[in-house]
Every structure is written in structure tokens, then in C-alpha cells.
Amino acid sequence: MSDALRPMSRSRLYEQVLERLRDHVIEGKLRAGDKLPPERELAQRLGVSRASVKQAIVVLEVQGFVEVRHGGGTYLVRDSLDLEPVGRLVERRRRLPDVLEARETLETRLAALAAERRSEDDIKAMDAALRLMAEEIAAGEPGAEGDRLFHASVTAAARSSLLEEFMHVIAEQITESRNESLRQPGRPNRSLAQHQRILDAIAAGDPKAAAAAMRKHVQTVAKVRLLSWDPEDAGITDD
Amino acid sequence: MSDALRPMSRSRLYEQVLERLRDHVIEGKLRAGDKLPPERELAQRLGVSRASVKQAIVVLEVQGFVEVRHGGGTYLVRDSLDLEPVGRLVERRRRLPDVLEARETLETRLAALAAERRSEDDIKAMDAALRLMAEEIAAGEPGAEGDRLFHASVTAAARSSLLEEFMHVIAEQITESRNESLRQPGRPNRSLAQHQRILDAIAAGDPKAAAAAMRKHVQTVAKVRLLSWDPEDAGITDD
């Protein structure tokens, strides 16, 4: 075994660029939505070619850390380019059931309240969110933004500042659940159908039906999230 | 629904290359270990530049589908370039405890046998593996290759072809556990220290100590893998 003094595995250039970019995001206190320097500038400042910078950016792109807009720049999607430390992963996983339970409680009640208090504008907002989600799905995207907007408009329609405040507390975890759920094959369209049923009940002013529809929806998402996903079971929520 | 206009997700060239590569692997019946065509040939046959081919290959590399050897070609690590379906992910997760339990049983026994039967060359091989791992860590890498070599050399030293055969059956899953574990901050060095303790016991010809050290090591890895990692607990294995 002469491996002992084999040539020190030299890391590829793009890997070093990756490291530097992570550091830059931390030192520069860049947050989600902020713009990264142009590729040409990065290449010059790092002393590498644009091709190497692009390789690194492609990696960040497939890992979901940045969004690249042709001709418009590269933008941070999250606050950090680092993978999560295990500790936090474990902690979050431990709290997951609590979060999902809280979400079910809150959103079910919010849906019922929305059915009683919604204005015409509320209905329009929800409908617009669903249309956006449909567009996203048609474009091959998960439809996360439309999904988020829909739940936000339902919450707004409920006219309960305290419950809304509670929702904000678990907003981040819910976003992750949503993204993970919508990544499953066939999920976006089923989710859209569930949303439509919730909207119908709210528009009809039927608190009980709205609450039931919302409960079913949230429970479906929770199942995916807890990796106890059962296609058969999830399938019954299809249109 | 006015979804006819707007979003339009334009696909990047490297994404199309990715697709073609997946297809090629399927149609060409390529398996793990097989060599992919050279970048230049791929570029020419696909009618794109080498840079675009390389972007796709970098993606496959960070996703663990291929291994790129400078000057030696690009090789398949798995039989397919497709992401695992959710179902199989869940299935694998369900079988994880079994695999880890089997690993603990086998490797603990192998360590004890190695302590009894090891030759001087075996010790040298283990030591070389540990030095390699130390070098890798010093170079900022996880040290997975040295880790793998160490366990392989312990297995070889045990002189039990049947147990070795069993290890091969679960080799793939173990590799995943190892990689996931070594990606955790501080893990590589702790793992190295544990290995050193195993080696010391084997070199001293102490089967009981070797088995105990190996058991502790495997259990630590298992904890990370099962996401029930407890920093406090794992910490006691530090040097």
C-alpha cells in the first residue's frame, strides 16, 4: 500500500471558489435576496477564470442556495451557503411534530374564521394566489410562492392579529415543510386541488367545511414531512 | 387561468446535457465503475462546448453520481444518474437500523479476530490507512478514503472470508453512513482518534479491547446516521 505518499488530493478550483463564496456571504453579511457580485468581478477578484466561477455557481444553483437570472445577476436564496450543522438538524427534527401540530390547530381555526369574515377582496387574493400557483406548476416549478400566498391570504382573511402572530412564529418551519412536500412527484397539482376546495368552502361561507378541508390539507403535508408518506393515502385527496 | 403566458422556465444547457447523460447511461446499460466517454467526445457528440459538459459533470460529481479522475477519465459511482424515488428513500431509511446493527455485529467480531490473527503487514496497512486519513483531513477533506481503507484492512486482517463476504453485502450502505458521518463538523478528527484506538488494541493483540473500541466507533457513526446524534455523548469519544 503505497498510498501513504500519494499526491495530496488537490481540490478542484471550483471547490475553493465555493469556499470563498461561503466566506464572502458570511463576512459580507449577505442575506436571502441579496445580489452576488457579477461573475466577471468574482473571477477577477478571486484570480480565476469565469468558467471556474461558473462551475461553483452551478453547484450552488443545483443545491438551491442561489437563483441565477440570465442577464439579471445571481441572488442568494438563503442567508447562508453552508449546509446545516447536525445539531440544528436534529433539534429541528425533534420539534417537527410540535410545529406540525401547531400548524394544524392554527390553520384549521384560521380557515373557519376566514369563512365567516372574508371580504370579496380576500376571495380575490386567494384566487389570485391559486392562479399564480397554477402558473408556476404549468411552468414546471413546485408552486411554492403561490402556495405561500394562498395561506397568507387565508390568514389575512381571518382577521385575527393574534393567531396571525402565532403563524409568523412557525412560518420558517412551515416554509420548509411546504418546499419538501411540493418536491414530491404529483404533489403540486394535488396541493392545488386541496387549496381550491378550501377556497370554495371559504367563499361559500361554510366554516365547518373550510376547517375540514384545511385540516385534510395540512395533515397531508405533515405526512410527507414526517417521511411516513403513503401514496395510497395521499392519493385520495386528488380531485 | 391565464397561465399560458409568463413564467417560462428556460432550461440551461448544462441541464439538457445532464438529461442526455442520464439517458446515455440507461441506454448504454452502463453500471457502477464504468467509464463515461471523454469530455471532448461528449462535447462533440452533443454539439456543445466542453465547458457546458463540464458544468453538467460537476453537478453529477457533487451529487455523488460520478468520480472524476484527473487525467484518468470520469467513472460512474452508481448504476444510474437518477435521483432516488421517494419510495426507495423511505424504504432504505426503514432498513437502516438493521444495516447498522449488522455492521456493529460484524465489525466488532472482525476487530477481535484481527487482534488475534493480524500479521505485521496488516498492522502496516492499517497504519498506512490512518496516515492517509490524517493527510486527507489535513487537506480539508472528510477522510473517507482513509476511513474506508482502514476498515478494509481490519477486515482483511481478520482472515475470515465469510464475514468479509457479509461485509460486502452491506458495503454500499456503510459507505453512505460513513460519508454522512464524516461530513459533520469535527467528526473526521474524532473518527481518526477512534480508529487509532482500534489499531492500538489490534496491534497489542487484545481482542477484547479491539472489539470494545470498534463497537464504540460503529455506534457513534450509527447515531449520526439515525439522526439521534447527541453531541454530549459523541463528545466523550474525543481524544
Add this chain to the structure above:
DNA sequence: GTGGTCAAGTGGCTGAACCACTTTGCGGCG
């Protein structure tokens, strides 16, 4: 205002070129 045009900024992609490393195979030497 409304809409169009244009220029600047920025990402997408290419092709040629050179470097670094691995593999192959041939020729000479023992």
C-alpha cells in the same frame, strides 16, 4: 403618462489553447 428605443450590465456559451496527470506501449537492457 405611455410606449418605444437604446445602452449598459450581466449571465450563457463557445473554441482554441495550454497545463497536469494517467495510461499505454514500445524499445532497450539485463
Add this chain to the structure above:
DNA sequence: CGCCGCAAAGTGGTTCAGCCACTTGACCAC
């Protein structure tokens, strides 16, 4: 004959210069 060494070919790593495509914002004409 066999093996060693070394050159050549094969292949990935990286760069550079350049052009194209898209977005954005400013300015102009109506």
C-alpha cells in the same frame, strides 16, 4: 524472455477572448 523506463497518447483542469441573449433603467417621442 521479461521487466524497467520513458516517451507519447489520452483525458481532465483551467484559462482567455469573444460574442450572444436577456434584463434593467434611462431617456425620448408621442
